[in-house]
Structure formats: structure tokens, C-alpha cells
Amino acid sequence: MENSAFRSQRKWNIGFILFLTLLLALLSQISIHLTLIMVLGISLGFVLQKSRFCLVSALRDPILVGMTQLTRAFLLLLGISILGFALVSWSAAQRNIPLSLNIFPFGVHTVVGGLLFGIGMVLAGGCSTGILIRIGEGFAMQLVAFFGLAVGSVLGERSVKKWSNAFGEWPGIFLPDILGWVPTLILEIIALSALWQWARWWQKKQLGE
């Protein structure tokens, strides 16, 4: 049964691979850089779908059902990314290659935005990335959520100035500037490990495994 279902979409799969190849070949005539970016985007989408990686589950499931496997996998992803980003930005600085990291200003709106985002993603059944993945999987619910996301993002972008004028805003703090690279990395890895231990303990406590 599984096998016949597998055969049923095989032709479509071959057709889609041809379509992707053609699309990337065309794009490569315009820009190699954008072609590489698109290959990375496709890979991210593929892996996110295949591993059912979802940041909503990672943050919600400990509370909702007491499961923390995905939470711990997310902590692993954070750890890999922190070390990788440190290595890349350090070697870029050595070679004078311009590189910008996501050091954003913060204020009351960071907290309000995070709260609204957290509530919203649970209600919508996916964060902005998850929504794109689930649209790819064929879910109609996330298509509606995408429409909301698009409208909400414009409203947000056009009101962030009001928030920062009303409540103030402080320039983003790049931790290595204050603490130095090595202490920052040690501190972050310790924090992630502590959260990892806590997540494991939490699941044991909730589900008794």
C-alpha cells in the first residue's frame, strides 16, 4: 500500500526535479550568488520538512505536553550556530570582508513583539518559517495565517517608530564587545547546556521516562 502510494507521485517528482533544475539553471544565468542562495533555501525547506523541525513545537510542547526532544534539538542548533557564526565573523574580520550580524536595538517593543509573536505562532500553528513549510505541505490553514502574517508585518513595520519614540530604544549589545570572545562563547555554551539539562529533567518530571 505504502509502495503503491510511493509510485503514484513518482512521475510528478521527476517533473518537479526537472522544473527546479531548469529554474536554477535560468537563475544562474542572471546571478550565481542568488542561485546559491536559492539552493540553500530549498535545502533548508527540505530539511525542515523531513525532520519536522518546528520552533513552535520546540517552545510550546514543553508546556503543552511535557515533551522536550525538539527543544533540546533546537538548543543544539543554537549551539552549532553560535560557534559557526563566531568562526565566520572572526575570519571575515581577519580578511576585511564586510559581514553584518543580527545585532538589533532593543526596548519595550522587543518584549511586546516577542510576546505577541509567541502567542500568534501558537494560534497560527507555525512561526513564519513553519507557515511557509506547511503551505508547501499543502495546509490551507497556514495559507490563511500567511495572509495575516503579511498584513501584520506591514502594520508592525509602520508602527515600530512609535514604540521606540514612546518607550525608548537602546542600541544592540554585541556580547563579545563587553565580555570578549572567549568568555562570551563559554557563557553561551554553559547557558545552553544548563537549559538542555533542565529540558531533560522537565520531560522526566512530566512524563516519567
Add this chain to the structure above:
Amino acid sequence: MKKTLQTIIHGPWAYWVGAIILGVLNILVLIVRRQPWGVTLNIENWTEWIGTNLGILNDRGFTFQGLMAASGTYLNLGLLLGAFWATLVASQVRFRPIRDKKFFFSALIGGLLMGYGARIAYGCNVGALLNGIASSSLTGWIFAVAVFLGAWLGSKLLLKYLI
């Protein structure tokens, strides 16, 4: 061997496998793009362009050519195509309709809150949380705590009104 291939094609992959590959891809995006992976800003920019063309929004200078040259467009398009392809290789492609009217409204309201929240905090789970923390930025950690609290509140709402 055949079983391994079956798992690769049909999934699901173990979470830690996903985490490692996603970590590598996330770093590769930083190297190629010279800027971390992000999702919502590009969606916002496209919506600005559509809104301007419909005459609903005042022009903020987004052009079709500009958006087609933006790397964020290809990352988001890639996510969509990649997820579709991952479903297709497993022969799992089908339309999945909304089961209940209340989910239509929760998706719409959730999406609105999420879009608004992401743009006043300068990013979503990817740009601000994952890559804020990956960039060793204090803002990333502050945002993470707020999103976690929000998810907790959202779960309460979910249990009370939806499930």
C-alpha cells in the same frame, strides 16, 4: 541499507539530525549572503509592494526589480519549494483543508499578531531568535524569553478555546 534509504525519503528524520544539518546550512547562508538568514522582512517588503500597487499603502520605494534582486526572496521561495519537494519525494502531496471554522480565525489572528510582533521586534524566530542568539546579541536572548512567555500564554488560550 534499503531501510535507511526509505527513512531518508519518507522521513521523519531524527530531530538531532535535522538540528545538525540546519546548523550547517544556517552558517552557509551567513557565508554566502554575508548576513544571517531571515524570513519576515522580505515578506513585509513584498506586501508593501503589493499594497502600493493596489493603492492601499503609500509608496515606500519598493520596486519589482529590487525585490527580485533581493536574496530574501530566494530564501523564502526556496523554503516553500523545498518543503513541497520533501513532501513530493515521499508521495505525500495532497491538499489539507481547514477542519473547523475556528481554526480559520485562529490562523488569521495568530498570523496578524505574529507579523506585527516580528516587525516591532526586528525579526521572527529565525532572524531575531535563532540568529540573534547566534550573533551573540543580547537582544536575541531578550526576544527568546519573551517568545517563550508568549508561547506559554498562547498554549493557555489554545487549551481554553480551541482544543
